[in-house]
Amino acid sequence: MNVQRREALKAGGGLGLFGLLAAAGLITPGQARAEWNKSAFDAKTIEETLKALGAGKPENSTDLQLTAPDIAENGAVVPVGVVSTLAGIEAIAILVEKNPNPLAASFLLPAGTEAYVQTRVKMGQTSDVYALVKVGGKFLMTKKEIKVTLGGCGG
Template structure:
């Protein structure tokens, strides 16, 4: 119990320090879409994001390994050549929570993100992009040989 309390206090202190230095603003914290990150399925998460049924697009490039030897650190990269790209999200079908990452893309910047996601098992991974008020998707199956989410 005391260890958990210390971790919460440490996280609160770190967030306060970041807010005080201007690295994280209250507005940024308020923009966090809690419902989307708590979505248990691909469809629930799309609904929480407001994405409905995104259409497949060749303008969304999704780079990831075909086989991930360690599901704890699977490298993925998403590039969008769609004009006015506003948001890029990465969803993993078979994870306990489908939304692995979400990025807001500021106007005038290159629509490219690269990160590592955790996968418990072989699954479809989706790159969902919001551009010009519409949603687009690219999907790839990634085979996991060593699970990262408790596997």
């Protein structure tokens, strides 16, 4: 009996399992998408979030529309949409100023995808909501105040 051969087989078997996990997608090989932007989602203020997103000081723009109700009865489900007439928008982000972490979501739009996204966010209290877009290397934003009558956190 060749003991070394046994050990080598065992080690080989272990590696095989690792390869299988990688192949099955449990260990994701970097696809054509960015890592989840932890620093931006963990930021506590609008300024920190903008910095983490590399947006600096975005200009206000009237070519952006934030579609949301003026008053949200239930802060747990606030429909928010961002629409723009500008061409070539590369990314959209939605920020809620007074949430513990302002960044709610960010969207990367490959060429051919329209500047139109809609989702639903949680809001702890009445707050300004910002729509931020990246177009041609520049950042633009617009904001709207949404009044919340019933908070979406804990309660």
